[in-house]
Amino acid sequence: MLSVSKINFERYFEPVFEPVSFELKAGQLLLVTGSNGCGKTTLIRVLADILYPTSGEFLRRTDSMGYVGHYLGIKDDLSVIENLRFMRDFLGTSRRSCKDVIRQVGLGRVSEQLARTLSAGQRKRCALARLLLSNTKLWLLDEPYSNLDQEGVNLVDDMLIAHLETGGACVLATHGNHRPNWAGTQDCRLISGAAA
């Protein structure tokens, strides 16, 4: 699904992290770990086609990707259901209804509220609901566990395992100790480019 060889990204003419190589197949999870500032977000953004690698190559076999980043892409002036309805119509690939995914992420009671009234954790759940709507094979998750309670962490794990079981793949960046319980997990420990 994703094959990466010696990928590197420079900012201010300094490599952000040491060159990264890996091969990700369907049903596999890549866990990107490392201390703050080692370039986890940068790597995810390179894989997402937002940043262009300074050197190295990668090959991706999907056009669209599911992405949850630091900025969640939720419009404050729309309600939860309006946000998701827009994304469903925009992506045009969903096989599930908006109400269904809202129930799954546990936002049923606030679905008519404007997104600006939500807490940080609820916003994260809203972004996860969008991920469920996206119906993409490749997920790129940047700190999906942050701001979530224990129940939310379990929700992410359940979503992730269901996604991987159905032939999906995922790159997950996290600085925490929590690991999803999945056999096909590869580790990628990023080393800051400045350290070298």
Add this chain to the structure above:
Amino acid sequence: MTPEQQSGSMASAFFALLRRDLLLAFRRRTEMLFPIVFLLVVVSLFPLGIGPSPALLARIAPGVIWIAALLATVISLDGLFRSDFEDGTLEQFVLSGHPLTLISLAKILAHWLVAGLPLVLMSPLLAVWMNLPIESLGVMVLTLALGTPILSLIGSIGVGLTISLKRGGQLLSLLVFPLYVPILIIATAAVMAASDGLPYTAFLGLLVAGLITSVTLAPFAAAAALKISLS
């Protein structure tokens, strides 16, 4: 997925985005009024600044109204991509697999409907204020109807380039005003020609040509600019 299906979903993405942007603008409808009020205030300053002589006002009317429309467009432009850039929606768009050019075009169209079209609709009032001859009123409205979409289209490139800057708005005017020069010249020339009873259709033809050219080229440049700003 067959190509047919993909283009079908592209059209629905376009209209979904257009509908969302219009809904968002409606949710903040007082902000929609700012460019219009700005336009009215700027134009009303001219009689106060240079005197109320009807002949003089009629002479400068096309230029004044057009320059005010230019300024009003530029102050409204910053909102074109700002919120989508800041809350991460633009990243979601990039990852959706839909071409960013199409997304830019939908957003530019929404911007024109919200910020450009009201200027066109207000222009008869301004023409009356500025004592513009009644026979050139129609041409004035027509030049604005053809010209303001070009302003939004060209402006979108400038917004795309400056969106990652905190104070991008100030730089934006420097970037886009030189590019607006030909439109200002042609549009005001058309209105002046109409006031003098001269043929003006050629000018309108030039504006149509400009509109077609900018519709085909500007969204690509805006998409490229957004891609750079996201990096």
Add this chain to the structure above:
Amino acid sequence: MNTNATTMNKDKPRKNWLVMFIHKMGSPPWFYGFSGKLIPWLWAIFAALTIWGLYLGLVKAPADYQQGESFRIMYLHVPSAWMSMLIYTSMAIMGFIALVWRIRIMEILAMSSAPVGAAFTIIALASGSLWGRPTWGTYWVWDARLTSELVLLFLYLGVIGLYNAIDEPRKAARAACLLALVGAVNLPIIHYSVKWWNTLHQGSSISVTGGSNIDPSMLWPLLIMAFAVKFYYGANLLTRARVKLLEQDKRKGWVKKIIKERES
């Protein structure tokens, strides 16, 4: 993102000299060395041509029967005005190459062109307005040439402003290159619309360089000067690009090596 690309290149080396040249140009140490050898020559040719051209223009050429001595401003004004347009075009072309093939040297060259071009534009504007004083009796007339030079200056300032406003140098260069490209597409339209606007509003008088019947003794120095400033552009551009390259690569091995060689 073709993984075969690198292996294919190894099989067929030196196919096309132009491709090879651009690839070589893309290598910073090579560019640094090559431009270092070229720059003194460019400065020397510029100096020789300028002395020759100015001698012919300011000393040998006879005074104009209409404008008197003031026409000699032409030898500064006209080459500068030509250069301001030429540099914008060359900046846009280099910007295009930089954007499409992501060649860093091209980004640097395009961005180093902007201040040089802006300087020529300012010289053209200032000399044009000084020339306007004896010709029109005023320092500024909204004449077609001066007006398009003014708009061109705004375009340059936009590129320079954008480049300096964005923090990350490569992102800044790419954004400014794109703006230069958009400006270049618009430049002919701006130029002709301003020209046409000028004939439409009969306010201003003849263009300063209106006469096309120019005596060869006046024309030759002009052509020599026009040629000389191109070498100035080349020398100035490469000097700026070298400095920028050293600055960007100050932590890279090849720059450290150069510094070490200089110190010993």
